[in-house]
Amino acid sequence: MGIVDDDIRRVREESDIIRLITQHTQLKKVGRSWKGLCPFHNEKTPSFTVNQENGRYYCFGCQATGDSIEFLREIDNLDFVAAVEMLAAQNGIPLRYTDKKESKSRNRRKELIKLVAEAVDFYNKKLIDMDNPEARPAREYLKQRGLGGDIAEKFSIGWAPDSWDSLCGHLSVSNEDLLAAGLGGINKNGGQYDFFRNRILFPIFSEQGDPIAFGGRKLPEGEGPKYKNTSDGAEIYSKSQILYGLNWAKEEAGRIDELVVCEGYTDVIGCHEAGISRAVATCGTALTREHVRKMSRFAKKVVLAFDADNAGQSAAEKVYEWESEFDVLFKVADLPEGGDPGDLAFSNPEELNHIVENAKPHMQFRVDRVLEKGDFESKEGRAKSAIEAMKVVAQHPDELIRDQYIVQIADKCLIGVDEIRRRASEENSKVEKSVITREGVPVKMERLTTEYQALRMLIHKPEEVTDWLHPVLLSDPMAESVFVALTSSTDLHEANQSLGKEESDLFGRLSVQETEDDKPLGVFSRLLS
Incomplete structure (x- = not known):
């Protein structure tokens, strides 16, 4: 049971592996290949190579290898089907399943995301509908914060009416789906009720851009806690792993190797409006190890744009451990006393940019605060x-x-x-310390034999060598295994799947190497000699 093979093959062929990988590490074109720092281990010298033509990557440091599906599985900790589904969605490829029950099961996340998306649209329309007097206080509050109607539409900001079941009535879904999506609950009489009421809502998106939750802020005169987030009981949301705004921030973060972490949703929106598109925020929780792990995939510099006291003291000891563990550098934006990025973004955007650009290393900031x-x-x-x-x-x-x-x-x-x-x-x-250290992974050296060179041509230029290359010309058992796999398979992925660990590693290295200097006649002559 699973996805139809032809659809999987189409996903592999149509996925842009360079575009996918550059969301996680910077690549530079060198000849016909692309090279950069490996996103799977810490290194200072680039050993990660990608071949765009055959859609494969290989790291000469940690030996990570694969195609676009395997990359997404490894980087996002997804199962095979989830990775294929995500790439298919990004490339507009419809998928067929080998079993109808499995198809329904695999689509569960999609169904819940669709429900949350409907809620986003419902709440957003409630806010921006100028004929809706109930939302006027929310609109006025947002306007005071610099968030007008155009920004509300851009970031899908919404308003939850002061009603027990306005969303439930609009959606008309089962109790199970309502609870699983985190949009409501069931009262003791079996009736449905909305999770959010009388609150401004900020939709929270996954890094892929799927709506998965909400952050709700009460109005100044409202009742209850200032912020209320979708419960972790929802099937598609976990606040300790999600960063608000990462779906918008990841492009700029990858380009300049930096993320700016704020405390609130309006801070992120303000930063984006001020030209700092790499801003994100934790979703009503302290910065966690999982947050840092995720950020380290996109950037190696993290600027904390909290208020001065929180920025210096928040998880201070953990920050230094995380710097070592994930090879990141934490900096602190020295914001004015009592100021936050959201307000400064609209009152003085140039000053906010200057403060972020001149952020100090975390330790330097704390030492300076003491000495001042x-x-x-x-x-x-x-x-x-x-x-x-x-x-x-x-x-x-x-x-x-x-x-x-x-x-x-x-x-x-x-x-x-x-x-x-x-x-x-x-x-x-x-001070008792448990220092986490990471040893660099030595780059694997290889001896390129004539037989390996012939295999490299078979991978990259099969039309030039298939007719004359025969296993009788190969004396190396490993080379012969790779040859058999290549000639008996329909594509490179299938060939790689049939190989053992050492043969697969050889296959991975050869699949990303340059072949410009490989001449069939010269290679064939050396094989015969």
Whole structure:
């Protein structure tokens, strides 16, 4: 049971692997291939190679290999069918299933997304309908925040009426679907009720752009908590893994290798309107490891655009661990006291851009905050400032980075650097750290034999070598296995599936290598000699 083979083959052939991969890592064209840093392991020298013509990739560092479907499965942790469905949707390819029951099962997520999309449209129309007086307070509040009707339409902002079941009546869906989509609940009498009432709603989209949840904000005079999000009980939403605005931010993030993390939905919208399209926000929760893992796939610099106190203190120790684990650099945007990106975006967008562009590394920001409060007019004041700053520096797990800040503190406080180092060592011994380190993956070296060169031509230029290349010319068992797989399969994916681990690795390397210098006559002559 599954998707019809012809449809899977069509998805492979019509998916643009370069466009897909550049959403996660930057690629540069070198000859006929594309190269960049591997999105699957930390490296400083590019070893990830993609061949656009045959739609395959290979990393010479960690040996990751595959096509567009396998890339999406690995990068987004999807099963095979989900990856095919996602690529098919992106390329407008209808899919057929081998079993009607399976087709229905696989379409469950699509059905729930469709329900949420209907809710997005329903709530948005309630807000922008100028003939709807009930939504006037919401429109006026948004306008005060700089969010007019054009922005409400652009970001699909909505209004949930002060009614128990306006959405339920509009959708007319089963109790099971209503609960699964996170749009409502069932009362003790068995009646349906809306999850959101009397709130401004900000639709939350997956990174692929599918509507999956809502963030609801009450009006200043409204009742209940300030924010109310779709429950994690919904089947297609998990707030600890979702970043609001990533669907809009990922393109710019990939281009300039940076994401800006805000606290609220209006902050993200304001940033986008101010030209900072790489802005995202957590959905009513603190920054989590899963958030950072996801962000690291799109950018290696993360700017925290929170208010000053939250930006410096939020998950400070975890930030340094995440920097090491995911090879990212956290910076802090030094916003004005009491200011937030949403307000600054409309009052002074140039200043907001300047602040974001001049964000400081997380540790530098925290040290500066301590030293700014210090008394440098007296010896006692300088000593106290140095001690307080060292307590901050001691939290960083990297000794080399700690030492650079120690020198900076010594210069600022006019205290001998050796004394600062001694005090810092004492302070650091009090802080128990579990430092996560990642060893670089050595690039795999290979010896290109004449037989491998012949196989490379068979992969890239089959029409030039198929007629004369025969297994009797191959003495290497691994080369012979790859040859048999290629000549007995209908496409490269099928050939790769039939190979063992070592043969598949060889196949992966050869499938992304350049073949410009391969000449059939020369290769054939060397095979015969």
